[in-house]
Ligand code: SF4
């Protein structure tokens with residue numbers, strides 16, 4: 216375990232990846248890559264025996280290798296932004312981000328395992344990794360997959376400034392956050 220992983224705000228103690236862990240995460244692309252188009256964000260920061268993401272990507276953009284506890288490494292140059300890997304991750308740790316969707320907005324896609332599913336076109340409260348409210352977003356697409364018992368994927372359009380912060384839709388009763 217690294218020094219980052221032993222910090223009080225690390226995922227080991229909070230269940231949520233810290234800013235330091237994300238900054239050191241090999242699944243998160245460079246700032247330059249986000250400018251070029253949609254890209255996966257593999258926010259996997261714990262060394263656990265897991266690798267479905269590696270086999271889910273037909274472009275070979277995700278590598279775990281051996282031992283299986285290695286953190287997945289994303290090759291942003293190989294990622295075509297298809298989103299196919301998202302529903303394969305049992306840890307719900309993979310997202311798709313299209314930073315420059317418009318001049319002012321980004322698209323963020325994430326797995327969503329709650330019912331009811333949101334309606335396309337609806338405005339919804341969007342939250343961060345802790346589920347706390349950050350900003351309103353518009354549901355652009357909802358799609359069911361055949362993976363992990365039918366995990367749904369939701370795409371929301373959000374203010375661009377939050378493209379690395381918003382990762383879900385707030386559930387009813389989530390009152391903490393920046394709102
Ligand atoms: S978004 Fe597509 S190309 Fe990129 S890592 Fe996931 S499966 Fe591979």
Ligand code: SF4
Pocket residue numbers: 257258259265266267268269279287303304305306307308309
């Ligand atoms: S499938 Fe998810 S939890 Fe497993 S190694 Fe890949 S990103 Fe991490």
